[in-house]
Amino acid sequence: MPADGPTILATSGGLRAADRLDWQVAPLTHHAVELAGVTGRAPRVCLIPTAVGDDPRLVMTFYDNAWRVGWAASHVALLPMPNVDDLRAHLLSQDVVWVWGGSVAGLLALWRLHGLDTILREAWEAGVVLTGVSAGSICWHVGGTTDSFGPTLRPVTNGLGLLPYANGVHYDSEPGRRPLLHRLVAEQVLPTAYATDDGAGLLYRGTELAEVLTERDDVRAYRVERGADGAAVETELAFRRLPSPRS
Known part of the structure; x- marks a missing residue:
């Protein structure tokens, strides 16, 4: 049962x-599943852990x-070989x-090698809800800031581009993210960007930002764009707090 649209x-x-457990599902991911609108059966949710090398402990959790x-x-695991016979059929059959x-640079390289870039675009267009955290957020955009290449943050500019914006993650918890994103937008290395503090999410309907959602009251999301003077301009966005975590 697909969502109403991409x-x-x-x-x-x-x-x-x-x-x-090592970790527990929190409100943003619960909300992604609710967006699929599944009734009368269990929602089909597929994890893609490419960015952490298909870590088996993560998959088990x-x-x-x-x-x-x-x-x-x-x-869906890609290492050492895909774990399903037909990646396209499997992903198009999912609700979420x-x-x-993890490594967004590694994720993008492996996805393109196995054709997941094309398959995931098709799934998105068919109404499969796409969600993700960190690298799993940047990947849908044009690019963003990443530590994929080492502890010094660098730009990544070859995202899937389903969304025509850049993306900043961990905006409040990693001090280098904000100034680098500002510089990259000002220098037009990256286009206008949307950034999230830890615990915030960006809901896109089609290619437009529809809503900012948060898991706590003290986190925010921001739009970063190039101003008329060539400097980056940051605007805090209105948000909706999701219900408290489920037990």
């Missing part, structure tokens, strides 16, 4: 600390979370695709 929830959140919240879970964080 839908992306790009986040710097969607998971939280847990007592019995995802399945444990999915069992606890009632999702029909699957995952959740992309994990």
